[in-house]
């Protein structure tokens with residue numbers, strides 16, 4: 624995935640300023656930085672929930688928002704954007720499960736209705752994923768009957784059910800109690816180890832970020848001010864702003 628010259632303002636508020644970075648296939652990259660530094664905006668752009676003002680974003684060479692016509696980039700058709708976008712899924716801070724659907728149906732809905740996967744195949748895979756996140760006994764529960772941590776684990780299974788190329792995780796434990804958050808992070812640690820899905824994570828759980836990331840990007844005022852391995856960034860940050868940010872984070876992961 625590549626962001627090239629991406630700029631985004633909301634009114635006078637410049638949120639991303641000529642942003643350039645790439646994430647390789649299978650790489651796990653964590654975005655850190657103070658509140659308002661544009662991390663969620665980046666994930667939302669990949670989900671086509673927020674549009675960049677300028678610049679290009681591509682996933683495995685396929686442009687989101689644009690497509691190639693000879694040497695030129697031209698605005699993409701809805702169908703093209705949908706195709707690129709269908710390879711990306713996101714887990715949100717507040718779970719966003721379908722409240723009226725049972726747990727298994729939450730997980731099988733997109734495979735069946737978006738990808739056209741046969742129902743029995745989608746259900747078999749859904750059950751496998753719900754086992755993987757420790758919820759094999761909750762297939763027929765409704766989301767409201769589950770704890771926050773369980774709901775988030777369903778959301779993780781749901782995101783994986785479409786076999787995404789890119790998984791986006793946006794502060795997925797910040798709405799949870801620390802103990803419950805730790806369980807969800809353990810599930811994600813296992814998934815990170817057992818899949819080769821590309822992951823872009825926004826989290827304040829620094830120990831977790833250190834465990835699962837290949838690279839960490841420190842954002843400040845719309846720019847990446849440090850791009851390093853977790854060892855380098857957490858042990859020997861170069862930038863004073865990174866040092867002060869890391870001192871301010873209370874890590875419960």
Ligand SMILES: Nc1ncnc2c1ncn2[C@@H]1O[C@H](COP(=O)(O)OP(=O)(O)OP(=O)(O)O)[C@@H](O)[C@H]1O
Pocket residue numbers: 633636638656657658659660661662663664665
């Ligand atoms: N739809 C919107 N309209 C106006 N301003 C917005 C909108 N979405 C985001 N912003 C602003 O953009 C800036 C960046 O927001 P973003 O959520 O990307 O930051 P963040 O780094 O993820 O912060 P946090 O760690 O608090 O989630 C903030 O100042 C926010 O208020």
